[in-house]
Amino acid sequence: MADTINGMPVEVWEKLQARFPGALHPAQPPERGDAEGYPQGGEHRMTRSVSRSVLQNRPRYEGVLVHSRHLLDVMRFLRDELGYVMLSSLTAVDYPEAVGQLPPHIDVVYHLFRLEGGGYVVLHVHTAREGAILPSLTPEFAAANLQEREVWDMFGVRFDGHPDLRRLLMWEGFDGFPLRKDWREAYFEEEHKPFRSRFPEGGSPLYAEERTPYHANVRYSREFAEHNLHVDEDFSEADALLYERMLSADRDTDKPLKTEEMILNMGPHHPSTHGVFRMAVRLDGETVRHLEPVFGYLHRCHEKIGERNTWLQNIPYTDRLDYINGMTNNLAYCLAMEKLLGWEVPERAEYIRVIMAELSRVVNHVLAAGFFSNEIGMYFTGSLYALEERELVLDLFEAAAGGRMMFNYMRPGGIARDLPEGWIERARALVRGRLPKKVKQMQSFLLDNEIVRARSVNVGMLSAHDAIASGVSGPVLRACGVRYDIRRAEPYGIYDRFAFDVVTREHGDAFDRVALRFDEVWESLRILEQALDAIPEGPIQSHRLSPKMLIPPGETYARIEAPKGELGFYLVSDGGANPYRYHIRATSLLNLTPLSALTRGVKIADVVSILGSIDLTMGEVDR
Amino acid sequence: MARQSQAGSVSRLPEVPPELQSSVNLTTLDQVYAWARKRSLWPMLFGLACCAFEMIATAASRYDTARFGMEIMRASPRQADLLIVNGTVTKKMAPLLVRLYNQIAEPKYVIAMGACAISGGPFKEGYNVVSGVDRLIPVDVYIPGCPPRPEALIHGILTLDARFDHESIRDIRAFQTGEDKGIPEPALGPDLLNWRDLEGLVGPPEEKR
Numbered sequence: 010m011a012d013t014i015n016g017m018p019v020e021v022w023e024k025l026q027a028r029f030p031g032a033l034h035p036a037q038p039p040e041r042g043d044a045e046g047y048p049q050g051g052e053h054r055m056t057r058s059v060s061r062s063v064l065q066n067r068p069r070y071e072g073v074l075v076h077s078r079h080l081l082d083v084m085r086f087l088r089d090e091l092g093y094v095m096l097s098s099l100t101a102v103d104y105p106e107a108v109g110q111l112p113p114h115i116d117v118v119y120h121l122f123r124l125e126g127g128g129y130v131v132l133h134v135h136t137a138r139e140g141a142i143l144p145s146l147t148p149e150f151a152a153a154n155l156q157e158r159e160v161w162d163m164f165g166v167r168f169d170g171h172p173d174l175r176r177l178l179m180w181e182g183f184d185g186f187p188l189r190k191d192w193r194e195a196y197f198e199e200e201h202k203p204f205r206s207r208f209p210e211g212g213s214p215l216y217a218e219e220r221t222p223y224h225a226n227v228r229y230s231r232e233f234a235e236h237n238l239h240v241d242e243d244f245s246e247a248d249a250l251l252y253e254r255m256l257s258a259d260r261d262t263d264k265p266l267k268t269e270e271m272i273l274n275m276g277p278h279h280p281s282t283h284g285v286f287r288m289a290v291r292l293d294g295e296t297v298r299h300l301e302p303v304f305g306y307l308h309r310c311h312e313k314i315g316e317r318n319t320w321l322q323n324i325p326y327t328d329r330l331d332y333i334n335g336m337t338n339n340l341a342y343c344l345a346m347e348k349l350l351g352w353e354v355p356e357r358a359e360y361i362r363v364i365m366a367e368l369s370r371v372v373n374h375v376l377a378a379g380f381f382s383n384e385i386g387m388y389f390t391g392s393l394y395a396l397e398e399r400e401l402v403l404d405l406f407e408a409a410a411g412g413r414m415m416f417n418y419m420r421p422g423g424i425a426r427d428l429p430e431g432w433i434e435r436a437r438a439l440v441r442g443r444l445p446k447k448v449k450q451m452q453s454f455l456l457d458n459e460i461v462r463a464r465s466v467n468v469g470m471l472s473a474h475d476a477i478a479s480g481v482s483g484p485v486l487r488a489c490g491v492r493y494d495i496r497r498a499e500p501y502g503i504y505d506r507f508a509f510d511v512v513t514r515e516h517g518d519a520f521d522r523v524a525l526r527f528d529e530v531w532e533s534l535r536i537l538e539q540a541l542d543a544i545p546e547g548p549i550q551s552h553r554l555s556p557k558m559l560i561p562p563g564e565t566y567a568r569i570e571a572p573k574g575e576l577g578f579y580l581v582s583d584g585g586a587n588p589y590r591y592h593i594r595a596t597s598l599l600n601l602t603p604l605s606a607l608t609r610g611v612k613i614a615d616v617v618s619i620l621g622s623i624d625l626t627m628g629e630v631d632r
Numbered sequence: 633m634a635r636q637s638q639a640g641s642v643s644r645l646p647e648v649p650p651e652l653q654s655s656v657n658l659t660t661l662d663q664v665y666a667w668a669r670k671r672s673l674w675p676m677l678f679g680l681a682c683c684a685f686e687m688i689a690t691a692a693s694r695y696d697t698a699r700f701g702m703e704i705m706r707a708s709p710r711q712a713d714l715l716i717v718n719g720t721v722t723k724k725m726a727p728l729l730v731r732l733y734n735q736i737a738e739p740k741y742v743i744a745m746g747a748c749a750i751s752g753g754p755f756k757e758g759y760n761v762v763s764g765v766d767r768l769i770p771v772d773v774y775i776p777g778c779p780p781r782p783e784a785l786i787h788g789i790l791t792l793d794a795r796f797d798h799e800s801i802r803d804i805r806a807f808q809t810g811e812d813k814g815i816p817e818p819a820l821g822p823d824l825l826n827w828r829d830l831e832g833l834v835g836p837p838e839e840k841r
């Protein structure tokens with residue numbers, strides 16, 4: 010890669026400086042902050058005050074600090090002139106105490122990428138914690154829509170000019186902004202794990218569950234508990250804003266025929282959403298006039314819990330994100346940690362990682378196709394074909410990792426366990442013998458089927474331009490004809506050693522999205538064959554890990570091409586045994602950004618077809 | 633057909649003429665009821681989180697719950713009689729889960745599948761997580777695991793089946809007189825307002841019952 014300054018190409022930095030003289034500052038003053046010689050993997054636990062002083066220097070921070078005044082201009086400049094068209098991740102970090110010369114603030118972080126690869130640009134924008142407000146990017150950058158809503162929901166940063174700033178994951182009326190560092194849950198025990206009450210011997214009477222009033226996982230402000238708890242109020246106001254929005258959005262006032270419209274809720278319990286996803290639909294007869302996705306029914310507070318866990322404790326949690334692809338989730342998180350640690354991974358482990366990731370992709374794609382057939386009404390038949398193959402791959406995973414679905418297999422610097430004897434041969438037999446036959450069969454059953462074609466060809470067309478603008482990635486993006494695959498654009502691990510093609514399709518309709526997944530399965534099988542043949546013997550772990558390992562301070566964003574698209578982890582370390590900030594750029598959530606636009610004007614039966622072709626896992630959407 | 637009733641009770645029943653003895657079986661109503669119930673337990677097609685995938689795997693070809701007469705998963709709660717809570721119950725979902733439970737016709741059974749449904753599991757501390765579905769609805773069988781293997785789910789279902797043998801038709805809620813008000817739905821305020829947790833402190837508003 011070319012020379013970088015603060016994590017971004019020098020040339021970009023120079024152009025930015027030339028265009029906005031004096032407006033931008035490097036997020037990390039170059040002369041300060043030296044992370045070298047920092048104890049790595051040590052056993053001792055840092056005290057709060059030490060980590061605080063480390064944070065003050067903001068060593069190894071990336072990107073540039075932009076004043077909110079210039080944010081939109083800088084974003085436009087980067088997009089239109091330097092080609093940073095993809096606003097991949099938008100999130101925030103809360104600093105409730107002063108950091109160096111900086112007063113307490115919330116740092117909103119933007120990660121931008123180019124289609125051609127070549128590193129990312131990070132923008133940091135600061136805002137005060139009280140009355141936090143920033144200009145919204147949503148009117149011009151569709152990809153910001155859901156992410157800004159999430160930041161508002163979790164951090165309480167208002168985005169001025171956002172057309173629909175409602176809470177994303179929690180409900181309207183929820184008390185507080187949970188990802189702020191000073192917001193504490195009902196079951197709050199102490200700042201960091203492992204909790205003293207349970208570790209090493211435990212026995213402390215201070216279990217949070219018992220100290221909580223009502224003994225339930227709830228917390229009310231004192232005034233509310235005193236005055237309102239007994240008031241017979243209708244608390245179901247949570248949806249009022251949603252319906253208001255639905256009724257006002259894109260009204261067609263000069264319809265020739267006066268018809269009555271209705272609002273229909275699909276979900277959160279609905280057979281087509283495979284999970285708890287809700288779509289509120291405004292219908293005119295059978296035609297969808299407006300669709301609003303409602304998230305958060307599986308919001309498991311992953312990030313808040315993750316910031317309390319130790320670094321290694323988070324690995325099993327990532328399994329539960331996109332629970333079909335535990336392996337790739339592990340991989341992305343471990344890559345992010347390795348980036349912060351600067352660790353290498355031994356050859357054999359690299360190969361095993363690739364093999365696991367590609368097997369996972371095969372499973373995901375056939376399952377996605379199977380469930381798509383569910384969605385369009387082939388009740389369970391298609392999925393049964395897919396599930397049969399899944400079981401065989403799960404057997405391999407189980408033999409290697411010990412679990413069917415939840416693996417906890419990868420580690421920074423390698424993997425947890427070596428493959429058992431005979432594993433490679435079994436995998437080879439599956440990859441060479443059975444899978445190609447079965448995939449071919451499924452492919453022809455599904456894609457040559459007239460009903461499937463009738464239900465999916467020209468349904469839910471997404472243009473390449475819209476797809477890029479709204480932050481879509483993975484097969485959904487490639488089905489629109491964009492040749493973009495992180496395994497090629499910015500190869501991680503050893504992907505640059507394998508011969509495979511980045512397949513695309515042109516139309517961007519539901520059919521192409523399903524068909525493209527089959528094309529990708531063939532490429533994955535190609536990679537698997539090469540990897541299984543070339544895998545060397547050797548060590549599988551480069552460092553000795555300790556449960557309370559420390560990671561030197563800094564921030565990073567690492568991403569992989571997960572089966573569903575770009576899966577990124579944004580980590581901030583303050584040098585402690587726990588992440589200071591742990592954010593997941595969820596593929597499935599971002600892939601749903603264009604859902605509203607895709608479904609406008611279609612028949613209600615096509616909504617499920619479109620949703621099925623996007624392929625989402627709620628665990629990842631809501632986290 | 634139904635198995636022969638116990639020898640003790642046969643003596644009080646009328647004689648069966650010899651020519652009918654091969655085609656008539658005598659039993660009790662309770663046993664017929666249990667027999668039918670066991671072999672037609674229809675689960676609700678309801679997926680919450682990761683554990684749902686293991687439930688799907690259980691229904692698929694390798695584990696195949698069709699062997700127990702329960703291959704028909706019903707999407708509508710009105711047609712189901714078993715609710716498998718397979719995943720993390722969030723506060724946002726809690727009111728809806730209770731509503732779904734109330735909509736299932738009696739007799740109904742609940743299986744809490746996995747650590748999350750039992751206690752909140754790995755996500756227990758989460759601010760949006762209900763620490764155990766039994767805070768909301770009554771649970772018949774708990775299956776530990778994260779996720780439980782399909783075999784474990786089958787074991788849980790068989791445990792439920794075994795319970796039917798001890799059930800008398802007289803005790804089943806469905807055959808009781810009086811109106812079933814259902815469980816009051818929790819509400820979403822500044823946090824979850826679960827009337828059951830709050831009981832003793834405040835009564836639930838009457839019309840919510």
Ligand code: SF4
Pocket residue numbers: 329681682683684718719720745746747748749753754777778779780
């Ligand atoms: S118990 Fe484990 S596998 Fe099941 S829903 Fe909870 S986290 Fe997922």
